Amino acid sequence: MARIFKASICFLFAVLLTALIINIGKFTYQDSLYISPELSASAQAKKQEQVYLGGMPIGMTIKSQGVIIIGITDITTSEGQLAPSKAAGLASGDILTEIAGETIDNVVSLDQIINKEENAGQRLVLKYIRNNRPRITHITPACDSSSGRYKLxxxxxxxxxxxxxxxxxxxxxxxxxxxxxxxxxxxxxxxxMVPVRSGDIYKCSIIGIKKSQKGAPGEIKGVFLKEGKKLGTIKKNNKFGVFGEMDEKIVNPLYPKPVEICKRRAVKPGRAKIIATIDNEIKEYNIEIIKTSFQKTSEEKSMVIRVVDEELIKKTGGIVQGMSGSPIIQNGKLVGAVTHVFINDPTKGFGVYLDWMIEE
Structure with a gap:
């Protein structure tokens, strides 16, 4: 379920409808900016900021804020085929948030609202989001002949x-x-992007690996139990990742103590490592940062990385879907995370600066 972007990269995370068994597979130039003494002092203070390293797989479930349109269809009524959503100008990817003055919490609530006696068959005000911008339209539910219920x-x-x-x-x-x-x-x-109403994270076990090949990214197959013990809750989902709260940290046995954060201006092309869990064993693997981007404001695709670790290449072919979020370490400091794999060369991929993640 991963998607290819610009025919060259792929997200390393898959979104599925079942939460029981998850099959992942179907996601330089140097800064020469002048820094004032005041900024230097601030940067020096932040330099001491420390975090605990990840590298462990987690299962995630999210309930969206509103409902996402994934397709539009006609409705068979006593008057023939009707298409209320087409007439209202809706499109795939729109997020429906409110109808007839009531909040749309989920699929069931939408059905219940439009089938209330006072709403059935009436022209209703519908609020939705398209490309992160709120919009308003009017829609008239149509009565489905087979079920007798009003639908959009x-x-x-x-x-x-x-x-x-x-x-x-x-x-x-x-x-x-x-x-x-x-x-x-x-x-x-x-x-x-799925807007978060609520979400949870769980312990996850790796059950298999499919190696990456040129033109065909590999995948990590994992399983977690939605009914199992929750590790924490998800509060945000944005272009720099998923963020939330945990009662207890998951211990990384390679780095039981916190490590320093490396600011983006200090990240340089050269040797580095990633931490990933393959075959349920967390390990460090050698990579090279082959290009870093000057990013004055928060942006994705901060750096290009190449896997040079023979063991990892032998096991996975390079970067595989499911490694998204794997920490990137340079000179003992956390500099960012793996985010994408190159379709045509799975030993290469993109990473994002930790600056942008930690600010979330």
Whole structure:
């Protein structure tokens, strides 16, 4: 369920409809900016900031804020075929948030609202989001001949699930704040970023690996139990990853103590490592940062990396889907996370600076 972007990269996270068994497979130039003494002092203070390293797989479930349109269809009525959603100008990827003055929490609530006696067959005000911008339209539900219920002529989704890798955990007064993935969880059909109403993370076990090949990214297959013990809750899902809270940290046996964060201006092309869990064993693997981008403001695809570790290449062919969020370490400091694999060369991929993740 992963999607190819510009025919060269692929997200390393898959979004599925079932939360029980998840099959991942179907996601330089140097800074020469002048820094004032005041900024230098601030940067020096932040340099001491430390976090606990991730590298462990987690299962994730998200309930969306509103419902996401994944398809539009006609409705068979006593008057023939009607298409309320087409007439209202709706499209795949739109997020429906309110209708007839009531909040749309999920698929069931939408059905219940439009079938209320006062709403059935009436022209209703519908609020929705398209490309992160709120919009309003009017829609008239049509009565489906086979069921006798009013419908809008939509295929919709209100949840997502999948696995990824936790990047960091930061201790707070109330527990731990975590960041994972390095890119958003998106609807697999429309690529719409899933807005979070609520979400949870769980312990995940790896059950298999499919190696990457040129033109065909590999995948990590994992399993987690939705009914199992929750490790934490998801609060945010944005272009830099998934973020939330945990009561207790997951211990990385390679780095039981916190490590320093490396600011983006200090990240350089050269040797580095990633931490990933393959075959349920967490290990460090050698990579090269072959290009870094000057990013004055928060942007994705901060650096290009290449896997040079023979053991990892032998096991996975390079970067595989499911490694999204794997921490990138340079000179003993956390610099970012793995986010994408190159379709035509799976030993290469993109990473995102930790600066952008930690600020979330």
């Amino acid at each position: 002529g939509l295929w919709i989704r209100d949840s997502a699930a999948g696995i990824g890798t936790i990047t960091f955990m930061k201790q707070t007064k109330h527990g731990y704040y975590f960041g994972a993935l390095g890119h958003p969880i998106c609807d697999p059909d429309t690529l719409t």
